[in-house]
Amino acid sequence: MTAEIIDGNKIAELMMQTLKEGFARSQEGSGKAANLVIIRIGNDEGARIYSEAKVKRARKLGVKSSVIEMPTATKDEVTAKIHDLAVDPGVTGIMIENPVPPPLDFTDLVDMIPYYKDVDGTSSTNQGRIVNRREFLTPGTPTAVVEIMSRYIELKSGFVTIVNRSPVVGRPLSQMLLNRDYTVSVCHSKTPDILLYTRRSDTVIAAIGKANFFTDELINPDCTFIDVGINYVEGKVVGDGSFANLSKWVKRITPVPGGVGPVTATMIFSNLLKAFKYQENLA
CATH class of the missing domain: 3.40.50.720 (NAD(P)-binding Rossmann-like Domain)
Structure with a gap:
């Protein structure tokens, strides 16, 4: 027997088209642009590649994105940056590119992000919502x-x-x-x-x-x-x-x-669209 091969690239392409249309409608309806901000801490090459890939994908979807590079940041400095982004109404989603260098702890940092801006879906609040059958932004x-x-x-x-x-x-x-x-x-x-x-x-x-x-x-x-x-x-x-x-x-x-893999890479933008609709009170 020959197995059916599940084509993740094809699924991702279909999802990207649906997301592109969804962002266009939502951004037109609100008069604002969805905005993803990625925080990259340290100098990990893999983190750099992944963050750049997200920026390219955001561009294809017609949404704003940027990377904040903090190569030698302390916990206080990262905390201050997350707080600034959390209260900024122009920022829809915040994510911290993993891994982060020690002694920083990824979960501690992610838990500082408001659950409705945690587009990576990894905060304790969003994880807890899964257990309580109130899924919102999921990993x-x-x-x-x-x-x-x-x-x-x-x-x-x-x-x-x-x-x-x-x-x-x-x-x-x-x-x-x-x-x-x-x-x-x-x-x-x-x-x-x-x-x-x-x-x-x-x-x-x-x-x-x-x-x-x-x-x-x-x-x-x-x-x-x-x-x-x-x-x-x-x-x-x-x-x-x-x-x-x-x-x-x-x-x-x-x-x-x-x-x-390709489907996973698309999911952060599915979360971003959910977050944008929630923050802009769109159906």
Whole structure:
């Protein structure tokens, strides 16, 4: 059997077109422009690349964006900057590019952002809203997975196993899927035998950071395998699942690259549009 390949680039393109139209209508209706401000602390090269990619994507959507670079900032300096942006009515969304250099703590900084401007969806308030079934601005990767599942898998059915328990993927994603009536299991490094969970699941979501770990020995053939892993092997980006093996075994699979990643990159702007509508009292 050859698996159906879930094209994340195509999903992202469709979403970008819908978002572009949504921003155009909302900005025309309010007479204002949505504005994303990214704070980049330190000199991490990956953070620079990601922030620049967001600026390019914002430009395609017709919204304002900027990057504030703080290469040697103290916590007091970052706190003051976040406060200034938080009270600025011209700023729709604020995000802090991760990683941040020690001794700064990413969660401490994000929690200073008002929940309605936290377009990364990672603050304790927005995470708590997921648990209370009051989702508003939600984390990018879990939301991308839910978006993919909504397009390919019938909601309110099926057993799902998430192999990850991190606060940026597994924990919020498990709650978001529970909110949609899935039956969810969460596995992690201390789970005695993940085979007991993955082999019986209709959907397996993997984010463990181990290249090509998942094969047909761990996954049943009727499964949809959603690969969130990003690993580097001999200069190439690969997922947590062996694509060569699983693409001939499972029902559906997301490739790496080109699967979850492009959809995740789009989700911050879905949050930005929600934040803009909320702040401008638009329906």
